[in-house]
Amino acid sequence: MAAENPPGDGRLVPDDFDDDHAAFLTVQRVAGADDGPLDGATVAVKDNISTADIRTTCGSAMLADYVPPYDATVVERLKTAGATVVGKTNMDEFGMGTTTETSAFGPTDNPTAPGRVPGGSSGGSAAAVAAGQVDYALGSDTGGSIRCPAAFCGVVGIKPTYGLVSRYGLVAYANSLEQIGPIARDVAGAAALLDAIAGPDEHDATTRHDTREDLDVDGHPADATSYADAAGGGIDGLSVGVVTDLVEGADEAVVERFEAALDDLRAAGATVHEVSLPSVETAVQAYYVIAMSEASSNLARFDGVRYGQSGGYDGDWNESFATAREAGFGEEVKRRVLLGTYALSAGYHDKYYRQAQDARAWLKQDFDEAFETADVLASPTMPVPPFELGESLDDPLRMYLADANTVPVNLANLPAISVPAGETDRGPAALQLIGPAFGEERLVRAGSALE
């Protein structure tokens, strides 16, 4: 079946490539090494991860023609591991969204719940995996952008600990929060993909653990670990702390599926108790202040000099930059850049940015305390089932609040996994398990107990 791309929408998807849900922006195959742990596997790559000689648009008109001259470290590692890159997937523009609808190239449909959004911002990656177009996909997660689409599409997604996976080549949205991570149909698959991409990188100083005194680790945590081996490892005696603050207020159908998943964990030998993280109350506000502030700086370079449509030479440089940015960015990006610029401005910096940093520190402390009594923490990944296409696009606040359960993990630099927890009447629900820093092995073991 031919792709349902309206002509001229800018997608580079051949007619003979099945893309019923419009998951891809660019289809261009790159074969990996002849052998390796991922030999023969196909992988889709989110379009904010740089691929040499393949355009990398970030879902933005600003970068519609941008072709990077270099591969992101994770793409190099995929190739080394023997995987074949199939193409680049749709996403919310620069990762700013929860539905993949802010893409300049149009929306992606949810293969598991047609007519609904696939979640975002890595919606194309999750949809490609859910539709069986690829074995695996890479997403990136700044405030839930891997876990949300994994949850909405009924697949598995892992947001790694900050510093586990190199960000070199990931076009930054909010660089203190985001990580690249795997999406797959099962936990073992996601773990295998994580094995291929995790580990220190000389091009990303935040993966260098010899410089991090806050971590009591010898070398890089990924060096001596096989995440795939942890799948199916059993969870007898595992202590699961349910974050009550993240369950209250969730959709009833979602909570029902969540409780059922907890029962499955108990049946597999885990103990479940309740914990409270009072600091999550301010997490969404803190997240948006920090993410938007960083975005206002990270996206500054898209000024028409080298990217996007040049503003022309009437007027001074500032006017030229403004013209290019007005034309090249979508509404949601402009909203976040403007709010972020405001939050960092003199006179407001203390009120917003500094206070958000304080909230972030408080949250980290809360998580540390919670892990004194729990091996992993649990919550519904998303408090709601997938929205209908078009439903939330005009209501940014509603979209932001849907991130309530995922953003605390990014603010605390922690790892989390989203595993399917069955269907509601409006599409899939999912369970999120949160681990301590570099506790990915534990998450894989616990997540696989639900399969």
Next chain:
Amino acid sequence: MTAQTAQARDLATVIGLEVHVQLETDTKIFCGCSTEPADEPNSRTCPVCLGLPGALPVLNEAAVEAAVKVGKAIDADIPVETRFHRKNYYYPDLPKDFQITQYDAPICQDGRLEFSVEGEDRAVAIRRAHLEEDPGSLQHVGGDIDTADYTLVDYNRAGTPLMEIVTEPDFRSPGEVRAFLAKLEEVLEYLGVFDATRDGSLRVDANLSMVDADAVADDGAIDGSTLESANRTEVKNISSHKGAEQALAYEQSRQKNAIQRGADVAQETRHWDESKGVTLSMRTKEEEKDYRYFREADLPPLRVADWKKRIAIPELPAARRERFREAYGLSREAADKLTSTKQVADFFEEVAEAFDPGLAATWVADELLGELNYRDMHVTDVEGRLDEVTRLVELVATDEITAKNAHETVLRGMLDGGEDPDTIVEREGLGKTGDDEVADAVRDAIEANPDAVADFHAGEDGALNFLVGQVMQSTGGSADPGTVNELLREALAGD
């Protein structure tokens, strides 16, 4: 205030500096690209220094080491941990439209630099010195920034490590600024972290204001409120010591004239136009700049607590000056001259070791530096020919030529004609005349001047001098006057 009373006011000048120096490292501060200048634009670039989407900075610790050396030399505090911030502003030469710099934990704080100006010792407090990345450079084609047809961007320079050194407003005259900059360069060169010959390696922004002379205490201190209330101008685009002195002298009299006319000095940024020798108000629509500083999360903080201890720096000029005075028995003036640059000092020590320190001091401090200075040259201009100067000193030390010839004919010839000393000595026949030849000349002089011989025997002192002159003339000045004198006395005694 009437013009009359304004004129009566005594004004004092207050100047503070922000000095940008390029640090000499093999590679750029956040990537592996070479810092060597290149003819081909954008040939020394990579995804990082081009600011390509997704590229990340990784700190070059060599730049931090160079900064710690500077910190030790200016006696600054080095923090336990140093970290980087983003300074956000839009400019076409800035690849990311933000600059990675330091804000709340600069690598150096609270230092000082001593220097002397017109024989007087001064010290200026250095508030902070921090690391940052240099932007690229713009080339305006077909005109200047306002009239160009188009502008090209070259990112070869982008990412060169820069150190911004911020002084307290401790300067009281443009002359002090010039002396400070010379001293700062000297120290940086001693440390081996700076190359003054590189284009754009030194860039200075200076703040200047005029205050009532009464507000300046005897020790030079000025209270904060006086400084606050004085309108100051920031002068940009200064790239040399001399330029700094000229720009600030211009700005000083411009402000003084304005105040004495009873006019206001606008608080503004002004551009130093070196070719016209004036500062010009920069047309700027921007209000107070807001750089929206915040932490650069891509660069983890770096622990440098023990770096001051770990990193050694070479002997600095002041210490070396003292050692020279002590070890070689030099005067203060000679020691000052001989430690003016590391190269001069190194060269002096080399010559002093091979020959006599006194002779070395005379030849390096007086003869060589004097002749270079006369020609507006520096030791760096004869860098490759110092072995020729050593050979010249050797010719004097071994008595092969006279000091006078060595200086007036050989050294000058070397500097003006580019020849080596032996070539000049041979061509000019300056080799000290052999004893036989002198003896012959003495005999000839006595035979040819019987009147003078008679006068000598009659006790006239002038007669001997006359005869010495005759011998010197016939030997072309290459005979040693002392020897001639002696030989004449002997010959006349036996006459």
